[in-house]
Amino acid sequence: MEIEARPKMIGARVQRVEDPRMLTGHGRFIDDINLPRTLHIAFCRSDHGHARIAAIDSAEAAGMPGVAAVVTAADIEGLLQTVRATSTMANFHGTELPVLAMDKVRHVGEPIAAVLAESRYLAEDAAERIAVTYEALPTVIDPAAAAEPDAPLLHEEIGSNVLIERTFERGEVDAAMAAAPVRVGGHFRMHRKTPVAMENRGYLADYDQGRGSLTLHSTTQVPGIVRDTLVRMLDLPGNRLRVVAPDVGGGFGGKTALYREEVLVCVLARKFGRPVKWLSDRLEDLISTSQAFDEVVEAELACDDEGQILGLRADVIGDVGAYSGYPWSAAIEPVQVVSFLPGPYRVENYRGRVRGVATSKSPMGAYRGVGRPISTFVMERLIDMAAVKLSLDPLEMRRRNMVRAEEFPYKSASGIVWDRAGFLECLETACDGADYGALRRQQAAARQQGRWVGIGLASYVELTGLGSRIAVAPGMPVNTGTESATVRIDSTGAVTAYFGIASHGQGLETTLAQIVAEELGARLQDIEVLHGDSDAVAHGTGTYASRSAVLAGGAAIVSARAVREQVMKAASHLLEADAGDMDAANGEIFVKGTDRRLSFRELARAVYTEVNRLPRELREDIELEASNIYDPYFGTATPATHLAVVEVDPETFGVTVQRYVVADDCGRIINPLIADGQVHGGVAQGIGAALLEEVVYDDTGQILTASLMDYVVPTAVEIPAMEVFHLETELPNNIGGFRGLGEGGTIGAPAAIANAIADAVGHLNIDINELPMTPERLFRLVSQKEE
């Protein structure tokens, strides 16, 4: 009788292997890396939103104590090639992203000059003494006004502030809407946000003059992309340019762009022959790390008397800030808003038009959710508005329109093909988990007492783990569809797995080790996961777009299986058994049903060291190492439903989130603790987007939210305990069966909370079409209604 003795590592609630290091202060972050002779940078940044630079006087600064140099654009001319993000999309205009401002500045905070000094203190003293003479130009703050033909231009050579324009269309939307009995619509506004990772951005470049090689230590999420791009910019071969992301304290997309400061430290380390370090402080982070979610949407939904959707149309203006970032471009967020707007619903007639418009603000970039927090907010509000109009329960409205199991694969109105995933199952699981019926009864009772309690649902589906068939940003010069893994057993029997991804809080050292351990039959503690280093694999891009579990996890499986074959080949000889009669578990290879066994250590010694254990031909044939890539081709779909219960204080207009339930379909779970953690963190950021966080620029382009006193992120007190349910719908044609999970929390929460607030104030007939819904905004909405 055969007993299944192999412990399952995939799916196990394993404590994160990173935790002891992080929690005892033994992590190694950029600021922990101190090299002798380092020069520290402080920037002189623009305090104008749009201005021509008439003169830069840095003479006094250059003479200050401890200052090695003051560098402006003119000083680095010819030391680097510029890059610009490209796209194959029609009506796309890329922009240069000057490392230091040349003739003009286009947003407050744009770096103009860099002081290099013996310490950051001295560098800041000198930076204060740089005098820049500006000739002010008109700022462009309101994105709708910026899109007008007579608006002042940020990039004259483009001839317009509209950097991207695109329309998705299916069916006869205008006719369908005109004939529809029920129409709802509105003007929706989500305001600008910024990721606020716990660790600010930071870069340290070290140039080895003897070897002509450069090492960049960077807080980047994408060391492979940075390496590949810097190779072109600095004209160095890839084997002399290494990009290392050590421990990184969060990114949330904000560290997926190539940053100006990142390029500059490399240029200057080579120019001066000394290590050059720049560490952002929080002020700089809030004004210079990519911002997002700044979208204006006019949208209208039509349905029949039964609530069946007949048509959807939307006009979106995305405020992309002053430049098109590299590599994702100004298109990444606004285009996603219209491509995901139809959500998990059957929408046969659709038109979504989008324009990405440049303004005098810090450049827009990727932020957890990318566009879909806005598309979900708008669509889910429309669904609820229609439900109210039809006197239909919002749950029933969703049931009637969501793509059903028998309809997969379903091609969405914007052309995305949704394969089988638990769309309706998530909706039902969330509502069952929350006991939706009981919630509605409790709400009715609370209303009787004059309390404003509301229940909000939000359903969405996102593309995760994208393969080569669908680019993260169309036509860009980066392949985001593959990742690689090298798995190696060394002469001591220890296993090292090398990846192109870069874990920065996701616990990938744990989950990828679980996958390798499971496939090899090794113990978790025998596996070391190396990542965040461009030297680790020949090609890799990094961690973003909810891809690492799917792509790096897939590559880990392929490579680990290949190594396991080699292990079995050697073990077969050593244990004198057929490979089919053997198995491996807990770091041992054994002949099933016998006590004949061999540890990985013994096997490695036999292969590498004890040359008489295996015949020469066999030793030459065995390679305890494999390198493979994985390409999920289409990628995976991750649907979810969020349910929020909020209470609005009718006097102060404060909103408290009382309950929060999430049901997602994340495919096969690698580690339930980490899966839950991803949802918790995403929802926390979504609550920030819904209630608190907003980057504010005034009419002159000054940023008013330059400290964490004014840019308010939620704290643990504002985040409720969450109830999270995971469905694990099988994924055929995908090696690991994993779906990406990293971004969903941020996608669902703004919409669920907006719907819950709208429900709570439903008796006042108030539109909740703007986020964050601050007490001030709610006060105004209610006051206007009362007048």
Place this chain on the structure above:
Amino acid sequence: MKPAAFEYLAPVSLAEAVAALGRDDAKILAGGQSLVPMLNFRLRAPSLLVDIGRIPGLDYIEDDRAGGLRIGAMTRHHTVETSDLLRQRFPVLHAAMQYVAHLAIRNKGTIGGSLCHGDPAAELPGLMLLLDARLKTTQRTIAAEDFYEGALDTALAEDEILTEILLPPLPAGTGWGFEEFARRSGDFALTAVGATVGEEARIVAIGAHETPLRLRAAEALFPDIEAAAEAAREEVSPNDDLHGSADYRRHLVSVLTRHALMSAREGAAS
């Protein structure tokens, strides 16, 4: 966000500290929870910091033997928050302490530092007004009512150091209420209102004026709580800022005044 260079002095006596403050643009460092961020932002660049943290005898909460309390200026917020004596004598101050920033800040920040910084949205300055505190300095004793001259502006001279807070006893049977609304737990108040009700009502608004403010017109209307709450709205002159408009703050003052008075009246009655 690195401060400009400054000299640092840690005197061990008040006399020494006062002498050091004779120098132009010297600044007192107490708990550092407001000053240090301002230094880092380079909003202040004093040439000398006089750290009064090593002067003995400024950290205490003592019974004044007359039903009141004497609190040393360098007493940490956390000590104030957790003092049983203070909770018994001045429960309104105890209740308000839970709104003072976060634990890490309360562990370092001092009552004297907060009072001298004089942020109009901070709880402690308003509480001093509510409790009719007298503030003893190296030169004189100043009534809390006369202490605040504007936002972040006090009656203290350049070389004057706050040493002690004297809280006179609350008459027996005084009821109290403290209500605060902030966007997040631990933030400065969008608006807060404290009230005591004994023989008469005393009401103070926080975060709704350039200084903490006694709402005398509202006080005069008590016991008509609704009228008092309406009057309170007109007594304050809040500013618009990122977190709330003047209109909204007036609204909050009215709402919070009503709740604070209702709690105070209930406490007084029982």
